[in-house]
Amino acid sequence: MFGFAKRDTYSIIEMVIAMHYVRGFKEGKKSILYGNRGMCLENDLNDTNTFYRLQNRAVIYKKPTPITISKVDYPSRIEAVIKEAYFKTPSTTDYNGVYRGKYIDFEAKETKLDYFPLANIHVHQIEHLKLIMKHGGIGFLIIRFIKYNKTFLLEGKDFLEFLETMKRKSIPLSYFEEKGHIIKEKYQPRLDYLESIDTLFFKGESV
Amino acid sequence: MFGFAKRDTYSIIEMVIAMHYVRGFKEGKKSILYGNRGMCLENDLNDTNTFYRLQNRAVIYKKPTPITISKVDYPSRIEAVIKEAYFKTPSTTDYNGVYRGKYIDFEAKETKLDYFPLANIHVHQIEHLKLIMKHGGIGFLIIRFIKYNKTFLLEGKDFLEFLETMKRKSIPLSYFEEKGHIIKEKYQPRLDYLESIDTLFFKGESV
Known part of the structure; x- marks a missing residue:
């Protein structure tokens, strides 16, 4: 007992x-x-992607964090311990994969503010998104406004249009409400962003 | 002077x-x-992918090495040094990206032997390649036989066929010579594997 x-x-x-x-x-x-930083959104997206894989809906992963390794110890023949490494500025976005035969590529960020600071996206990542779209891939952003508990998908083309037309250092919430697509929070998948992709790129037809 | x-x-x-x-x-x-391990092939592929990007032909990257970080020091407010991390078994292949609107995914390995030991590809990576093809992506292997200075592209379907029909622990060179496609070594790009992809998946039409 x-x-x-x-x-x-x-x-x-x-x-x-x-x-x-x-x-x-x-x-x-x-x-x-x-x-x-970005813990909740990252976890929600990892759960969602795992769910998509298990449901055979898509194969999308977060890429490992890019680092430069400068020292590795080998305590035994099969074991390796990294003893010194540095974070690298990412040259691509964090997430990519395949959905319905199409290449999917996106960056995900959270903001505690009423706007999304553009400093949160590196210049290389913007260039990367441009190239992805040029080569026929589907590129977008997923931005969560923590204060409002709202998560938006913003198409790459609308993101680039903002950068080109507005010379601002941040994107206001209102732009996401106007041009973005709200992603529903569910039990499973946590953030069904492929529902938005179906609407935007596959004429709303589900698989 | x-x-x-x-x-x-x-x-x-x-x-x-x-x-x-x-x-x-x-x-x-x-x-x-x-x-x-795999230094030359990896470098050749990184060069090739950089060349493809600069030529606006494709956007394909090697993913960062997956690691688990367990200790980070912050010597200053902006600097972070990883002091302890471990290599993780990869759950996906190393390379992916977009070419002509299609999702591209492959693993690259070198062998010093007359055969390619299957122990060099993790079970998760095989499952990953299966899924990629199921979802309409182009999945393959790039295997270099160092002794013969020959590099082959083996389509995912031929790789899986070998695994399913032959109960062997390695793939002999002869199988690559029969089913694989030799990748020409050039000055630039170093390894023009997209030429093979054009032949195999785009009826030989170049862009």
Whole structure:
């Protein structure tokens, strides 16, 4: 009986661990190290992409964080421990993959403000999105406004149009409300952004 | 005059540095750390992909090496140094991108032997290639036989057929010679694998 009581105490911890694991704990842990930036959106997207893969809907992954490794230790013949490495400025967006035969490519960011600061997207990433579209891929942004709990998909062409016509350092929420497409939050998938892609690029036909 | 002589002495070093840089020195440096594995093929492919991008032919990148970061130091407010990290088993292939509107995905390996050991491709990567093809992407392998200085493109379907019909732990060179497509080595691009993709997937029509 005591064993069971003890077991009950553990089960909550186990549940929390299991929940964290399901919600992409590993990625979450990494985000904590970066100072909690973009953790929730990243986890939601990782869950969504896992769900899409399991449902055979699409194969989309977050790319690993680009780093420059400068020191590796080999404590044993098969084990390698990186002892010194540095974060590199990404030259591409974070997410890519294939959906309905098309190449999908996007960057995802959160903002606590009423606008999205353009400093959050590197120049290389903007150039990358331009090229993707030029080569027939589907490029876009996913931006979450934390304060309003709203997540938008903004097509690459609308993002570039803003950059070219408005000489501003940030995109206001109103632009996302006008040109963007709100992504519904669900139980599963967490953020069904492919629903927006169906509407925008496949005339609303689902697979 | 003395200044010029001195300059001539340096120019060789500068040329070597420039050559290394052009041939993807940064990636090469990383490979040295891993024990020189796959360095030449990786560099050739990085050069080729850079050339393709500059020529506006395709947008294809090698993904960063997947790692799990466990310790980060912040020597200053803006600087972050990774002090402990581990290599992760990759769940996808190394290269992907977009070409002529299609999703491109492949894994590249070198072998010093007369055969290609299947242990060099992870189970997850095989599953990944299967999924890519299922979703309408173009999946393949690029395998270099160092001893023969031959590099082959093997279509995903032929790779999977081998795995399903032959219960072997390696693919012999003869299978690549029969089913694969030899990739020509050129000055630029170093390895014109998209030429094979044109032949195989676009009825030989170039862009």
